[in-house]
Every structure is written in C-alpha cells, then in structure tokens.
Amino acid sequence: MILNLNSQSPEQTKSIGNKIGSLLKGNELILLSGDLGMGKTLITKGIAEGIGISENEIVSPTFTLQNRYSSDKKTYLCHFDMYRIGDSMTDQSGLISPEIDEELGENIIIVEWAQYLHESYFRVPDVIKIEITIPNDNLNERSIVIDTIFKPILTNL
Template identity: 35%
Template sequence: MKQWIETEEHICETPDETFKLGVKIAESLSGGEVIMLSGGLGAGKTLMTKGIVSALGFDENEVNSPSFTLVNIYDTEKFNVYHVDLWRVEGENDPSIGLEEILNDENSVVIIEWAEKIKNLPISSRKKISVKIEGQGDEKRKIMISRSE
C-alpha cells in the first residue's frame, strides 16, 4: 500500500490562481503520474487541468471537460495526457471508459475528474497526486494536494 508522503493546502482567490496552481503541479511531473481531481460541479477541476496541460506545451483553449466523450487525449510536448471525466459514469467497471487500458500507458499522465467515483483504482505502480477542491462559483477555493510515491 502506498503512503501519502506530502500534503499541501492552497487557497485560490481567483480562477487564475487555480489555473496557476495547475501549472505548478505540471512542473513536478515526469510522466507516469495519475492525478485524481475531486470537487463539486464548478469547483475548477477542468480549469486546473487546463493549467497542467498548458504547462506541458498544449493549447489550453483545446482543453475541455470530456463529460460526454469520457476521455480526451492531449499529445503534449512531454508526454500524452489522458483527461478522464467520470461524472456520467456509474462505476469503475463501466466498459466505455477503457480506464485499465489507459492506465497501462505508464509513461503518460492521467488526469481523472470525479476520481472519488472509483473505489479501487488499479494504479499500484504509478505515482498518485490527489487534488481535492472545495468551493464553487465565485467563492475562493481551498485546494488540498496529496502525493504518493
């Protein structure tokens, strides 16, 4: 079982600060990470994803929530990024996701919105970053980031 080795708390007053926190997360990525985003509707999960992906050399304007397509793939300058949105999915065994296949690409970065919907994520060999976002609308955000090796 992996240990959570680091936890950070951030307060983001504006959407721009949430975006910049995504950029900061991206600066620590080396490939092989799974970033699990949780938070309510409008919390800023996709905005944070835009920050991460833009820092990796992909056009942030091409990043959108895959709520209906379930998965978007961004071919960044560093590695492939899989952007998964589980909002409409009933459980981790939903075959439409193809999550197990995505997780087999161990050099990629996988970003999962609504990650709390998955109880047993098969990622024992991957580094995990858990991001919990509290707040929505015009409220400031409290963002907790935990990492495991």
C-alpha cells in the same frame, strides 16, 4: 503527505495547475475530486499549459469520457471524466479501468470526478490526489488539498 493550498481566483487556480504540470515527467496519475463548478477543468487547463499543451485545446471530456492530447514532453495527456459513469463503478473492478491502465506507462493521466473511480487507482505509485472545495461561502475562493508522495510536487509546490 498533504499540501493545503488556497486560491482566491480562477487565474490563481490555473497557475497552481501550471506549476503542477511543469513538475510532471510522465507516468503520473492525477485524480481530481470535487463537485460541479469547483475548477477541475480549469486546473486541468493549467496543468496542460505546464506540460506544453495550449489550454485552448482542452475541452471537458464529460460527454466523450476521454480526450487525448500530445505534448512537447513526448508524452500524451489523457483527460478522463467519470461524471457520466457516476458511482455505478465504485463497488466492482470497473469497465473503465482497462482504459486507464492502458494509458499508464509514459503518459500523464488526469481524471475528473475521481471520487467515482475504483479505489485500486489510489494505490498507483505516482498518484497525485487533488480535492477542490469552496471553503467559506466565497464563490471565488477554493481550497485545493493535494495528497501525494510524489517528490517533485512535495518539494517544489
């Protein structure tokens, strides 16, 4: 199911993230797609806050590929960034896949640049796909399209 949200400011994007984070229980995979500067890291900070991790702890994993944070909910937040991988992985099962597989279980996984991820990930049960774009040439506005069948999000967001 598709939810179409609109954000008019960075703060609003973060608070949408916060709400999403508060609805997670563990063992969810969040796939963030969108170009540079769309707000993938910002919404991740909101999600982190919503699961009890200070947003100041969150740094973009562009160069490290993966960061891991522990949360109040006793799950880890694993934050991946596929930017450096590029689309070199899209037509094979992928080097990065086992690392993400390993983290699925109790943990919450967020992947930035998920458009570069192998499509097999889009079939994990509790997957929440979020695509962020600029809808009308207004640099402070974002269209946030959420595609998921994860009930808590569908009924509470």
